[in-house]
Amino acid sequence: MVGDAISHAVLPGIVIAFLLSGSRETLPMLLGAGATGMLATFLIEYFHRRANLQTDAAIGVTFTFLFAVGIILIGAYAGQVDLDQDCVLYGEIAYVPIDLWVTEGGLILGPRPVYILSAVLLVVALFIKIGYKELKLTSFDPAFASALGISTALWHYLLMAAVSLATVSSFESVGAILVIAFLIGPPATAYLLTHDLKYMLAITAALGIFIAFTGYWTAYWLNASIAGCMAVVTGIGFAAVFAAQRLMKTKGSPAEPTRAIG
Amino acid sequence: MQDITDFFSFSDPNVRYVVLGNILLSASAAMVGAFILLQKKALVGDAVSHAVLPGVCAAFLFSGSKNTALMLVGAFATGWLALITIDYIAAKSKIKKDAAIGLVLSVFFGAGMVMMTYIQQSGNAAQSGLDHFIFGNAATLVGTDLLVFSVLAAVLLLVVGIFFKAFALVAFDRPYAEALGYPVRRLDLLLTSLTVLAVVTGITAVGVVLMAAMLVTPAAAARYWTDNIRRMVGISVAFGVFAGFAGAYISYVAPAMPTGPWMVVVSSAIAFFSFFFAPRKGIVPRLYTQHKNRQVITEENTLKMFYHLGERNSHFDGQRSLEELASTREVNKTLLKTALRRLVAKGLLVVRANQWALTAAGYQKAMRVVRLHRLWELYLTKYMDIASDHVHDDAETIEHILTPELERELEHQLGYPDKDPHDTKIPKT
């Protein structure tokens, strides 16, 4: 759920960066969003540890607060900036082709978000490649990891930073809330399909691509929100896999071995 | 000033609607929210509030107009469906609950957005105002909404009142409630229904995205002011009502300001204030207690110096200089000076020409600390088999903590001893 919290909490950061820089430059937006994203993670930890607030409440209180601040800022400066509530919700994936990257010399290099998102994909993929071993161990058995001298806190924050990066960069395209669908949906579906972490990563990526295509075509066909349709396709995909597995289990198929207990 | 008097005279029917509506919805949400918080289901509240969107849109698609009753039914249906789906996924697969919540929340919300954009593209004139359900717009509240709200709030109040005891028990000790034969599953469903109801009440004014905050934030704040569940629900409702009122006022004074987000910001401010400053549980009072405790420790340690010096040359009311005192144990001189000043102020020491001496009360207190120290050392060696050269450090802590009752019990268990493990005399009052 920290992903949920971060995706909501980046909003005020984006708006403030917007107001300060006065443009839709990507770097200030990323910085602003990263700052409030980290602020949210910090506040959640702080209230939980220092004030003994239960974790779920700490998450709930923090991100709704930051999100509300973001909405208020948008409302207050609505006239001055080209950012509105709809953009926060739906994202503006449909406008991606319009947002062109034009060099000083007037050379058109294609849609800017495509470059940015490619860069983010590269960074995230590289991070997983380098830290694969440590990420695997700290998620599976944090006590053992600490015993080996691997800092669980460090890897937790690195992972959260990667989540922030992915969230922030998708924000412009799909909006604050639906990011969560893409953050959780594909891996959850893949998790049902395989027991192997490497396959799970591969399936997740493949599903992501599949969702992007089918979601887009559904939206085109219905003439509705692209991001929304992608989220729905994600849900349908998960439901299909889930239902297929339930069906196989009730038929007593040996495909899913029963787990021994004790 | 004009604004304030205008607002508080409630002469404008719009102001009346908005204020009353806000108060009713925040009170309902805060009341149910208290139980959601206690059951540690804050994130579930978040999921419900997002998941009512497709229901609202479906109702609109179906009826083609903004029919409040039908929308409530739709919202109720999808809110419920979302919760059941979450529970089902978490129970029947290895997907963890938080992942299930996030998945269901975003997919339902996505479905809602698809419908909403579909409605917008289809160009139905009545759709204006439908997107207010996302962030809410209290200004659109009208008389009939208020009527619906009042009925919902009354229902919520009544149901919570009737099942108060049961909800409290389930939140506190679920297995015990089950063992007593409470229909725990059905009570869960009931609380779920109430949650959905409370969220539905709020969507017109606050919107689905932020309704989760109105559920949980006032309750989280209230938790810091009391340990009594009835009072907690009361305080939670009071905070919610205040936030609702403040939100209405702010957007009245500055019409560009959205009501819902301000309600959330106000209740968050209350919550943050509570986390920091609530007596006993807040961060600042807790730090203050720790500071006080530390002061007590330094003071008692200072008194002990006088006692130890007294033991060395067997008269306890001698005048001691700062250097002499500091020679008994490693100590920070400035800390020692402030401690001496405080002890003089408390009448435990007297000072004359930079020489300090114990008063009668000071002597009693110093003796008690030393006594507790030696009793505890004896206890450690005798009952915990700790070697006598290892017990001093622990006794340095415990001597400041033991209450008179514990002291008596310690003495009794040790058989009213005279000597500590180092064969030093244990002083007696």
Add this chain to the structure above:
Amino acid sequence: MIIHAQTPVLEVHDLTVTYARKPVLWGVDFTLPAGCIAGIVGPNGAGKSTLLKSIMGLIPVSSGYVRLFDHPLDEVRHRVSYVPQRESVDWDFPVSVLDVVLMGRYGKVGLFRNTGARDRAIAQDCLDKVGMAAFAKRQISQLSGGQQQRVFLARALAQEADLYLMDEPFAGVDAATEQAIIKLLREMAAAKKTIVVVHHDLQSVRAYFDWLVLLNMHLVAAGPTEQVFTEEMMQQAYGGRLSLLSQVSDVMEKRAFPSRED
């Protein structure tokens, strides 16, 4: 009664551990010789797992210190292996048996490098030692309780450490596994490895351990089993908690007293 070892492998000196200001271990002080199988025994809530975790530096200690091989932990971490309780991890995690055992090599491999063919050979060899060679490719979600424990043991073996700290390795495992594990531990002890085991079952204490640490919030006794495992000592360890100690603990927790002047 505390009997100290001549040249200790593990030295725990006056260790006090508090959880949220409530002391759970008081002034624990003992040493262990090399090449022994030591049992940590005591009633529920005696602080046995806490002791192990504080030796591994997983929870902060309030006072006292731990030395391993006459060094602080950080200098000799690679010589120490920790086996957490089986229940402490999520056995649905998408990794294979071999993956888990390879985690034991992470401390040696270091950051940015992957486990190599040699690590793989060692891991396979360790699996063979615990009788799980045939399960290497199996997903961990398909293992029984006893098999899970064997995998954890294999992972510890893969660390090639000199001191092994095991938290309840016999909890909920079948009799065959228990026998296999104890046989393996004896072989390790014969090779001058030191093994510390948190244990529950008093029946098998005399048969399994040559050194015993009796714990009940404080150290009741420590020394060779034949000297420590007496009726009188067991009476002391299990004859109820020292009520005064618990009361003092409660007072410290309620009044938020610092455990040391600072």
